[in-house]
Amino acid sequence: MSNASTTTTTTTTTTTTTxxxxxxxxxxxxxxAMPVPRPLQQxxxxxxxxxxxxxxxxxxxxxxxxxxxxxxxxFASDEDARFGAPSFNPSCLKWQTYLKLAxxxxxxxxxxxxxxxxxxxxxxxxARSSPTDxxxxxxxxxxxxxxxxxxxxxxxxxxxxxxxxxxxxLDLPIRNAWLxxxxxxxxxxxxxxxxxVAPASSSGxxxxxxxxxxxxxAEAEILRTSSSPTAAVADVDAVYAAALEAFExxxxxxxxxxxxxxxxxxxxTLFDASVFAYTHLMLRYLGPAEEEKGSAQAPFVPARLGVVxxxxxxxxxxxxxxxxxxxxxxxxxxxxEGVRRSIE
Amino acid sequence: MPRHPTTxxxxxxxxxTASAPVQVVENNLLTPVALSSISLHGAKNTxxxxxxxxxxxxxxxxxSADTTFGDVLxxxxxxxxxxxxxxxxxxxxxxxxISEAQEQPQPGLHLxxxxxxxxVSVKEKSRLVLSAGTDFGNAEGSAYTNAVIRNILxxxxxxxxxxxxxxxxxxxxNAVFSTPVNGNPDLRLSLEGLRSSTQKPWASHEEQxxxxxxxxxYLAENGDSHALAYxxxxxxxxxxxxTASPTVRxxxxxxxxxxxxxxxxxxxxxxxxxxxxxxxxxxLRTVSELAGWGPLRGDVAFCKSEVEVSGAxxxxxxxxxxxxxxxxxxxxxxxxxxxxxxxGYSLTGPAQPSRxxxxxxxxxxxxxxxxxQCGLGPHDGTDAVxxxxxxxxxxxxxxxxxxxxxxxxxxxxxxxxxGRLVALKNESKAKDGGGGGAVLDSIAVVxxxxxxxxxxxxxxxxxxxGVGLVYAHPVARxxxxxxxxxxxxxxxxxxxxxxxGVGINFL
Numbered sequence: 001m002s003n004a005s006t007t008t009t010t011t012t013t014t015t016t017t018t019x020x021x022x023x024x025x026x027x028x029x030x031x032x033a034m035p036v037p038r039p040l041q042q043x044x045x046x047x048x049x050x051x052x053x054x055x056x057x058x059x060x061x062x063x064x065x066x067x068x069x070x071x072x073x074x075f076a077s078d079e080d081a082r083f084g085a086p087s088f089n090p091s092c093l094k095w096q097t098y099l100k101l102a103x104x105x106x107x108x109x110x111x112x113x114x115x116x117x118x119x120x121x122x123x124x125x126x127a128r129s130s131p132t133d134x135x136x137x138x139x140x141x142x143x144x145x146x147x148x149x150x151x152x153x154x155x156x157x158x159x160x161x162x163x164x165x166x167x168x169x170l171d172l173p174i175r176n177a178w179l180x181x182x183x184x185x186x187x188x189x190x191x192x193x194x195x196x197v198a199p200a201s202s203s204g205x206x207x208x209x210x211x212x213x214x215x216x217x218a219e220a221e222i223l224r225t226s227s228s229p230t231a232a233v234a235d236v237d238a239v240y241a242a243a244l245e246a247f248e249x250x251x252x253x254x255x256x257x258x259x260x261x262x263x264x265x266x267x268x269t270l271f272d273a274s275v276f277a278y279t280h281l282m283l284r285y286l287g288p289a290e291e292e293k294g295s296a297q298a299p300f301v302p303a304r305l306g307v308v309x310x311x312x313x314x315x316x317x318x319x320x321x322x323x324x325x326x327x328x329x330x331x332x333x334x335x336x337e338g339v340r341r342s343i344e
Numbered sequence: 345m346p347r348h349p350t351t352x353x354x355x356x357x358x359x360x361t362a363s364a365p366v367q368v369v370e371n372n373l374l375t376p377v378a379l380s381s382i383s384l385h386g387a388k389n390t391x392x393x394x395x396x397x398x399x400x401x402x403x404x405x406x407x408s409a410d411t412t413f414g415d416v417l418x419x420x421x422x423x424x425x426x427x428x429x430x431x432x433x434x435x436x437x438x439x440x441x442i443s444e445a446q447e448q449p450q451p452g453l454h455l456x457x458x459x460x461x462x463x464v465s466v467k468e469k470s471r472l473v474l475s476a477g478t479d480f481g482n483a484e485g486s487a488y489t490n491a492v493i494r495n496i497l498x499x500x501x502x503x504x505x506x507x508x509x510x511x512x513x514x515x516x517x518n519a520v521f522s523t524p525v526n527g528n529p530d531l532r533l534s535l536e537g538l539r540s541s542t543q544k545p546w547a548s549h550e551e552q553x554x555x556x557x558x559x560x561x562y563l564a565e566n567g568d569s570h571a572l573a574y575x576x577x578x579x580x581x582x583x584x585x586x587t588a589s590p591t592v593r594x595x596x597x598x599x600x601x602x603x604x605x606x607x608x609x610x611x612x613x614x615x616x617x618x619x620x621x622x623x624x625x626x627x628l629r630t631v632s633e634l635a636g637w638g639p640l641r642g643d644v645a646f647c648k649s650e651v652e653v654s655g656a657x658x659x660x661x662x663x664x665x666x667x668x669x670x671x672x673x674x675x676x677x678x679x680x681x682x683x684x685x686x687x688g689y690s691l692t693g694p695a696q697p698s699r700x701x702x703x704x705x706x707x708x709x710x711x712x713x714x715x716x717q718c719g720l721g722p723h724d725g726t727d728a729v730x731x732x733x734x735x736x737x738x739x740x741x742x743x744x745x746x747x748x749x750x751x752x753x754x755x756x757x758x759x760x761x762x763g764r765l766v767a768l769k770n771e772s773k774a775k776d777g778g779g780g781g782a783v784l785d786s787i788a789v790v791x792x793x794x795x796x797x798x799x800x801x802x803x804x805x806x807x808x809x810g811v812g813l814v815y816a817h818p819v820a821r822x823x824x825x826x827x828x829x830x831x832x833x834x835x836x837x838x839x840x841x842x843x844x845g846v847g848i849n850f851l
Contacts, residue, residue, distance in 0.1 A: 040841075043828070044828075044840045044841070047828045047829055047830060047838075047840060048829040048830055048831055048832045048838060049830050049831065050803075050804060050830070050831045050832075051831075051832055051833070051834060052803050052831070052832075052833045052834070053833065053834055054722075054723070054833055054834040054835040055721055055722040055723070055731070055765070055766065055767065055833050055835065055836070056722065056766075056767060056769045057591060057722050057724055057729065057767060057769070058591070058697060058698060058700075058703065058722060058729060058730070058731070058732065058767035058768065058769070059697030059698075059767070059768055059769055059770035059782065059784060059792065060591070060594060060595065060696075060697040060698065060699060060782070061590065061591040061594065061724060061729065062590045062591065062594050071590070073593070109594075111593065111594075111596070111597075112596060112597040112598075114580065114581060114582040114583075114584070114596040114597045114598075115584060115593040115594075115596035115597065116584075117584065117586050125590065125593070133725065134587045134588070134589050134724075134725035134726060134727075136586055136587065137586065200597060200598045201578075201598045201599060201600050201643050202600070202641065202642070202643050202687075203578070203600035203602075203641070203642060203643065205578070205600070206578050206598055206600055209578075210598070
């Protein structure tokens, strides 16, 4: 994503405000050079004379979860987060699905890239043992290890030699087609706004700025990973053609499996989660336009990636997505009014 | 009738010893006069219309028949002070020459009065000034480069462009265009564009600001100042530390603050001796801000109000016959409330609780000594997350150093200060089990503010006391204090021992 915020570990202690005999930025060397005299230390030990209980936190502070569950920070609407519904961001959905496959129990909270230590979502914040400790966040690169070591039902790990090649299909052509379709197709501008731009701010000025940042980042990303990185403009047709080919290849791979999961695994794996993250979102958000629904003669629009996924391998990928959805989210979750919400 | 036709009057007060010309002026104060001409020399780049604002009243008021030489002198003095306040002429360059009119006045006009030619000479300050240097703000040192273009359009308009980097502000750029309104140097309108990036290590993040403000500042004749400003700022909380608390993480990201603010200052401190060491007089300051409500829109809506009162009383030395002894007793009190409002025009709709960048922070060597920077108030982990209501007070006594005496800028300081910073908590949140971003209905806001106000008086305030050395440099005030915390809340960060403070405004 764009507005990539990188974390800095600069914690500048300013000379204007901090200078003390008891503690400093490098306590060990300072103490050795200037030990606190004994009577002074005794005085320091006397104060404060009264210590009251801690101040309560502001209303916007996330309450410490009473059930001591970790929190996964993802792109999601407030309502989706409350019900633990699937995130609308492929990377977030992949890890959300994988953690659920592993049986890890967690809350999700809507967030932005600015909140992340790596500059990108998702990341997992472990539960706190006390209100004063600040646990280190777990970036997505370490989530597999976390799920395998903490989850009660760790998914099988794949060792296939072909895994890398197929993973590359997801990371390059399919991701590029997703970026192209959602971020750059004018037909999806309203959707992009709804998902990524509007939640950031109500201001038209900020939205316009964020929108153009997102678009520029998506464009740069597609160009960087496309076949001719020197080209100034990506070949849109080639991007969609590559995705179509990739989906057919994945459908072919899935057809080889007897278990219904990729590579013949007995249980869904991280790779299933990765494929599901794209197929689910494409089917849900980038399907046929409203007026084309149910019409058999609808023109084939390559940007409608949901249609591409639905057709791949004669519906093979769409069936996989249904299996995954049922397996991980079970029956449609129930919302506050007790109405069964369709995830679709 | 003036015996010596030419005399010079400076815009500054005459020296106490009456020299010969002063004697002449004094002897003629009641002489009836009329103005024959006024000429201004040296204002090459200044528009006539601006100068008309200064000299037209003088001409108008001096037209009546009972105008005396003293009246003209007084009005000239006012006009000259006005010229000086435009800040386009060199200080002390303004000279006034008054002479008896050389030409015969028009027949039938003011034959009964002495006709005067007034000639004012000024030197314009250079139009472009480039400077670089170091600056001390409150708890921050910085290096800056600055370009000022004065009198751009000839009407005392100023454009100032700044770039700075500091211990805490990583980078800051701003450009301010300012102009007197209707030629009045005491009423200025300015438009500022700014962009900055500031580290907030006490809350594990960096705040980036991009915005603009439009400001109308008025300096009343009695020295009171009013400023009314609209500002629109895009705030981005980013670059979080790895250990950032969930409260800070929940507020990371973008928000637009669109607000109007009014600042009133009545400064009656005696700053003649040393501006950084006022030992006599008082100061009242109020800041009121309305954000997000009604047509203001934006992402945050609240009403914020702060009041500050401080003062000092000198202890006069009996041995020196009531002369200042350099000893004073002083105190200060500061309070603030942030009241969340619903967006739109409703007053009773649901309101969003405050964000970390809108809440108050308290603690540090320039407000509550003996606590770390932002060491008071609610802490999530090690992060100071701020509060919605605060009250803070301090008492101090300044004593001259035995050898240095009252004239020196050095003082010994005895102080005690304390305060409370309380957050508005959402009492209905426990029922919802909701996380961050929960909205408050109007009843919850009222209850929250009431209970936060009550929280101010819940137990003793967090307190620290100590003794230190004050050095009042004309640019900034330096303090080296030894302090001990007496009362604190768990999570609040006190500082035992030595603490250095550098700043302009100390409580």
